[in-house]
Amino acid sequence: MSTKMVDLPDEHGFFGGSDDRGQAGRGYGGRYVAETLMPLIDEIEAAYDEARADPAFQARLDELRRDYIGRATPLYFAERLTEHFGGAKLYLKREDLNHTGAHKINNALGQALLASRMGRRRLIAETGAGMHGVAVATVAARLGMTCVIYMGATDIERQQPNVQRMRLLGAEIVPVHAGTATLKDAMNEALRDWVANVDDTFYIIGTVAGPAPYPRMVRDFQSVIGRETREQLLAMQHRLPDSLVACVGGGSNAMGLFHAFLDDADVAMIGVEAAGEGLESGRHAASINGGTPGILHGNRTYLLQDDDGQIRDAHSISAGLDYPGVGPEHAYLHDSGRASYVAVTDDEALEAVALCCRLEGILPALESAHALYHAGRLAATQDPDQVIVVCLSGRGDKDMDTITRHLMPEEADS
Amino acid sequence: MSASSLNTDALDTNVLDTDALDMNTSNTQALIADSRLARRFAALKAADRAALVTYVMAGDPDPETSRDLLERLPAAGADIIELGMPFSDPMADGVAIQRAGQRALANGQTLFRTLERVRDFRRRDDDTPIVLMGYLNPIQRFGEDRFLQAAAEAGADGLILVDLPPEHGAALTARARDLGLARIPLVAPTTPPERLPKLLAQGDGFVYRIAFNGVTGTRRTDIAASLGESLSELKRRSPLPVAVGFGVRDGDTAAAVARVADAVVVGSALVERLAETGVEGALALTRELAESIHGARKSEA
Numbered sequence: 001m002s003t004k005m006v007d008l009p010d011e012h013g014f015f016g017g018s019d020d021r022g023q024a025g026r027g028y029g030g031r032y033v034a035e036t037l038m039p040l041i042d043e044i045e046a047a048y049d050e051a052r053a054d055p056a057f058q059a060r061l062d063e064l065r066r067d068y069i070g071r072a073t074p075l076y077f078a079e080r081l082t083e084h085f086g087g088a089k090l091y092l093k094r095e096d097l098n099h100t101g102a103h104k105i106n107n108a109l110g111q112a113l114l115a116s117r118m119g120r121r122r123l124i125a126e127t128g129a130g131m132h133g134v135a136v137a138t139v140a141a142r143l144g145m146t147c148v149i150y151m152g153a154t155d156i157e158r159q160q161p162n163v164q165r166m167r168l169l170g171a172e173i174v175p176v177h178a179g180t181a182t183l184k185d186a187m188n189e190a191l192r193d194w195v196a197n198v199d200d201t202f203y204i205i206g207t208v209a210g211p212a213p214y215p216r217m218v219r220d221f222q223s224v225i226g227r228e229t230r231e232q233l234l235a236m237q238h239r240l241p242d243s244l245v246a247c248v249g250g251g252s253n254a255m256g257l258f259h260a261f262l263d264d265a266d267v268a269m270i271g272v273e274a275a276g277e278g279l280e281s282g283r284h285a286a287s288i289n290g291g292t293p294g295i296l297h298g299n300r301t302y303l304l305q306d307d308d309g310q311i312r313d314a315h316s317i318s319a320g321l322d323y324p325g326v327g328p329e330h331a332y333l334h335d336s337g338r339a340s341y342v343a344v345t346d347d348e349a350l351e352a353v354a355l356c357c358r359l360e361g362i363l364p365a366l367e368s369a370h371a372l373y374h375a376g377r378l379a380a381t382q383d384p385d386q387v388i389v390v391c392l393s394g395r396g397d398k399d400m401d402t403i404t405r406h407l408m409p410e411e412a413d414s
Numbered sequence: 415m416s417a418s419s420l421n422t423d424a425l426d427t428n429v430l431d432t433d434a435l436d437m438n439t440s441n442t443q444a445l446i447a448d449s450r451l452a453r454r455f456a457a458l459k460a461a462d463r464a465a466l467v468t469y470v471m472a473g474d475p476d477p478e479t480s481r482d483l484l485e486r487l488p489a490a491g492a493d494i495i496e497l498g499m500p501f502s503d504p505m506a507d508g509v510a511i512q513r514a515g516q517r518a519l520a521n522g523q524t525l526f527r528t529l530e531r532v533r534d535f536r537r538r539d540d541d542t543p544i545v546l547m548g549y550l551n552p553i554q555r556f557g558e559d560r561f562l563q564a565a566a567e568a569g570a571d572g573l574i575l576v577d578l579p580p581e582h583g584a585a586l587t588a589r590a591r592d593l594g595l596a597r598i599p600l601v602a603p604t605t606p607p608e609r610l611p612k613l614l615a616q617g618d619g620f621v622y623r624i625a626f627n628g629v630t631g632t633r634r635t636d637i638a639a640s641l642g643e644s645l646s647e648l649k650r651r652s653p654l655p656v657a658v659g660f661g662v663r664d665g666d667t668a669a670a671v672a673r674v675a676d677a678v679v680v681g682s683a684l685v686e687r688l689a690e691t692g693v694e695g696a697l698a699l700t701r702e703l704a705e706s707i708h709g710a711r712k713s714e715a
Contacts, residue, residue, distance in 0.1 A: 035604075178509075191505045195629055196628035297503075303551075307555070
């Protein structure tokens, strides 16, 4: 391979190659958006590349990461989980300890600083579980910007605490009733807002998807996860991990963890998709394991779709994974074989929540529990001298209603 | 043709009715310059009036109603028909067209059936241009080449693809041209002048100027005034007629746009009228709009 994987995408926004006229070929990504947005997206790309090269921008980002988000997050040796599975050592990258409780703020902060630099004072975002919405509402408050969050009506119902948090932070929440009233519909609605308000608005996409440059930009802001992990493990164990495991909805925490290791061929990378009620049930959110390539939300990637190219409903117990697509870089890493993608069901994720609570005293988000479950399964087959790093992408407080209903139904009924 | 044959077999020429293939089969290099669109615009220019372009969603609310409306639109005054290809996630469309797409999909509309509808229409009307409008994913799923071939053979005249910018569209445009299908470029208020050559180089048929920044169906009455110099800028750069759409909902706005543009596109208002009052209501609105447009330049003079 002539280009290093860390240098992708190419100038047309494609991961895995495009032809000389900017067509995808077998590549993923691109910028398939309405003409109204094209000039704006060009502007964002130029502004981002300039900011990226500007030491003052990086210094401001580093300072707020340290003092406001609370980075670096710990790389924690999960001793009792390791004992439980009796195999490889399990380390948890504690993104749940970030300010606002998930990795989402790494990206929200970076994009909000870019928006501010571009003179945009109104931030909009889509949110599923509400963690990205909370993160955007938080940085909007901190930077004194207006904030509008689009959220599916179904998700508003199942993530009430986060809805209240966002309102308290000063954000306006717009319920989306279209389609399945979940994350993809919230993203459609945010795009519609953006088309109507191009002059003053910056759209903070929450995952490594959307038109170029978003997949690259979100990845770059999240890649602090992997850079820290690498340094921390080298300091503790004087070696690189054998495997990295992270959950994948759109896939931003996974790309954040993977990116610093892409060119380390001996480090295995495993993305864990939501199998919902089982891949064979058709009720899942596993775009790579159960989908086909197509175009949605501005990029070419794996999608859940029917034979007529209509997008199918995703299903997962975790609102944050309930999305029928996946970031284009994951699609490329899958096809190239550099990363592998497995799937974990709703029930298995719940089992991992319970286990992590009892053995480690940590309540993981339902999203992160998908990764934990697979990491346990993998650890049990490996030797004690091997190391697995799991991205514990968020805390589970927001999921208490769902968790209680499933794991302690007698409590939920009372 | 049974619905079950749709998704499995390749849609090759023998699946389609060969009677309907008049102008496209004999000459795959069919010149867009001598197309139905060009003839229609030439005739309207001679009559000194703008075209009424009516957007309806294929299969909305059901196949029979949609067919009935489509067939009667030309007599009611539609000069060009834009036929929406429903998509589950229409990110540039407002609520009216979103709902129209959902109704159509819920009643079994597929891309194949949309093409069948065009072919059926073309058997009865060989003059009214039909432009297919939609999003890329269903087309890619169907197969780009297979779709272009089938659309041309069915008698469609052009394509408006909302989410295919010229940056990724060169190959599709070239193939469409070979088949005599016009790739109608969308130009937005945000489009800077330096982007126009890129858009116009892949443009045929007419230019679709989006009236304002927003989704389809937003109510605006100040459209004609807000266009300002942009139409003359387009005219300087391209010989193509210019249509203006998004937000035209009533006769007065349509007339104002008809005084400055070559065509007026009405979509959401018509789709809403269809949902509220059925085919007769939609046709009544079409007649009203046509009348306003026909009178527009005369009343000015």
